[in-house]
Amino acid sequence: MTQQKQPSVKTSVTELKYKGTGPRIILKNEYEQPSGSFKLRGIGHLIQVSIDKAKSLGKDKVEVFSSSGGNAGLAAAYAAKYYHVQCTVVLPIISKPVIIEKLESIGAKVIVHGKHWGEADHYLRTVVIGELDESIYPVYAHPFDDPLIWEGHGNFIDEIIKENQLSKEDLLKVKGIVCSVGGGGLYNGVIEGLERNDILKDVPVLAIETNQTPTFKVSIDAGSIVHLKEINTLATSLGSPYISSKSVENYHKHKTYLALVDDVEAAEAVVDFYDSTGIIVEPACGAALSVAYKRSDLLDKFGDLSSEDIVIVVACGGSSTNESTLNEFRTLTKTS
Template sequence: MTLPRHGVSLCSLYQARQRIAGQAVRTPLVRSPALSARFDAEILLKLETLQPTGAFKLRGATNMIAALIERHGRDALRAGVTTASTGNHGRAVAHAAAHLGVPAVICLSRLVPANKVVAIEVLGAEVRRVGRNQDEAFIEVARLVDEEGMTLIPPFDDALVAAGQGTIGLELMEDAPELDRVFVGLSGGGLLGGIGAAIKAIRPATRITGVSLSDGAAMWKSLQAGRPVEVEEVASLADSLGGGIGRDNRCTLALAREVMDEHFQVSEVAIAHAMVDILEHEKLLVEGAAAVGLAAIVEHKLDVRGQKVALILSGNGVALETFDRARALAGR
């Protein structure tokens, strides 16, 4: 069988599910009575906030490290693993590495909130603060790989990482096989691409809706240009949607282009309102990136009446001061 150019197949998704069993959990898909009534639709929430690390990233990181050990043996990772991250991926790599007995060094830019730094350090990984953005943090990652023999675990641009995230799509299709639409935050493309690959292989009629920040939407700009485009990274309530896609993107640009049906950008105000709404009505404290699906429906006045819609609540890594800022921005 020939793999697609991006390397993510239905077979690789099921292999990923086997590898991550026991580390990443199968998260609930729950109906929101409040949102369903508000939009006259069946609104379902995929609670990736319940992962042991608080976000979906654990799936991809675990799949890649486990696959490397499976293929090359544990000695191949003796020097350890490394990555750059906006926070959630670093925490996932630290968790997976500790569970599998592998050293880890996580490089973070100065934009990453302090609460995410602490969450990584408590898992036993070494944290290095490097640069003003994720691309600059990756300079130190490249040095660790070239000079110290560490193995890179990319935050998104790898078929193994994307397949790990795509196990969410398998679960969605099993729990709600007649989904009409799935809203997914779009940053590097691993989450949207993986979920989309699973769903399009099983139910092509389900629409995959990507949601990006209004500023700093690197993947969306790259899709429009047909090649990787660098954009200025800006601070956001949805900080985990920041960062570039890499100048030599090998996987997720092609994957997102293949599976995404439509795309919307959302403002900081819309994200703030959505974060507060989710806490008030669902009693869930979520980070900005987890609220962008709801933000898109509201800000763009999308008609989802009569549809079965899934929102991916991707993570809960929000500091209380960040949520307070969201409340102030929303005027609530």
Template sequence: MIGRTDVEEAARRIEGRIRRTPLVEAAPGLWFKLEYLQHAGSFKTRGMMNRILAAQERGELPAAGIVVASGGNAGLAAAYAARELGIPVEVFVPVTAPPVKVAKLGKLGARVVQVGNEYAEAYEAARSVENALFCHAYDDPDMVAGNGTIGLEISGESDRVLVAVGGGGLLAGVIAALKGRAEIVAVEPENSRAFHEALKNEGPTDVTVGGVAADSLGARRAGDIAFELATGAGIATTLVTDEEIVEARRRLWDEYRIVVEHGTAAAYAAYRPEGNRQTVVLLCGANTNPADLG
């Protein structure tokens, strides 16, 4: 099982290659971790950089480079990391991926393949590629450990951390870093609830996905690592509606001039003040079209 030692090792490995993003007090008792300011616009750059560097250390990185399936953000992280490290990258995304993400993938130098309507279909296509190193978007120990470095940057500053969940790669990393140090709240959209169903069924199972946050939180199946760590830590899930997500995203813009994805806003949608408790909301991605914020 992945623990804090693995996260600390990842932090040493990726130091100088990722941004230590700001942690700011938005209101009394409410803090925002501004991870949307990370390279390539999301937390996934931490995990992807660690995945590639760890593979290099082990002699597992082929000349053909890496391949990844993504709803958008994992692909952007892979493209950025591959460009910085000078290796080839191929990214499979569904045809429903937001154009803003697809365009940015091209700018970062990735070869982009669009296939299927959901992440799961892009995943199956990516897995069929030979010779390249497949980098799972969320269910990989090195990815999880890299993602968990966010937790090290807020350790000791919070009583409670709100984390948006798709496949669970960020949640797993935060648990590995902060288990026993803060309450961790997993937040999912009602229409994309793979982690919730995994807990209910005592193991990851396939679910249907949809809703406004499906491009970033639309994993059809929760990761085994996230499920194992969450059940070991007694983590439950909180569900939010599409309407709550849209409103939270709008409030982040209206009140703080913060522009994030719907998936990112899901974490804020679950925020409720709790006395004197200090709550950190992880604002994990900003690869979105702000035109509808008006």
């Protein structure tokens, strides 16, 4: 059997049935990726291109290095295993044990260092990669800030169109796309995907953060990139201390709305989504899914929508939630 070029897979689209009136909500189900989230699209693409480059340079000892709150590391580890190369992942201390267990089960070497992703990433680049033997060709898989990652993430927009997951008639009814934002990798991929497909190029984007991780909003308000000093959030995969500069650039060139939901609202959406579908995602995904539940008011940013209009929500997935944490979220939402 011939191995496919990249480790990511085609994902389905489904219409989410939700309470209340409003537009049709179509989910792009990136939780179906083998690593558990959309991250595999972009990071898998980055690693594939980097390995091809190493081969062209005559380098045969390639190793992958990632720093992540979880999902980017899982994507890097999965892609590295797919391409039969070693992978090292540095995680901050706030990372969930379930993520560490999953990384090790894939075969990655895990190092825990730093209070948040920024500190973990600095340690990876300056110490782990900095002290490598010259015989090793390192592939640094940034969690979100690399053009190759955005290019790969944008493939899911191409897929919706080229695989006829929505008819041309339905594509013309799309009034907005909703995605969660941490460091901006997914958002940048959405913009790239929209702008390389004429039928959707003018569709606005609603980028949702949590009140506890407002990196995008504070940077737009300040007019420059702001680094958060502390991050304490249930949505750990959104816990980047800064937004990518490309995201700020995209905000100013593509119609984008920013919105904040609370951690509890994101967790509540995780519970609601599970109760309606039986699928477990994490609060980072719940932030976007909240528009179908408690925060349907955010859809008003797209204007006066009819029941025939369509909003695409990126169900980005995530692997930090299990049945135990799901029950914790259920208790949290009942007491808040």
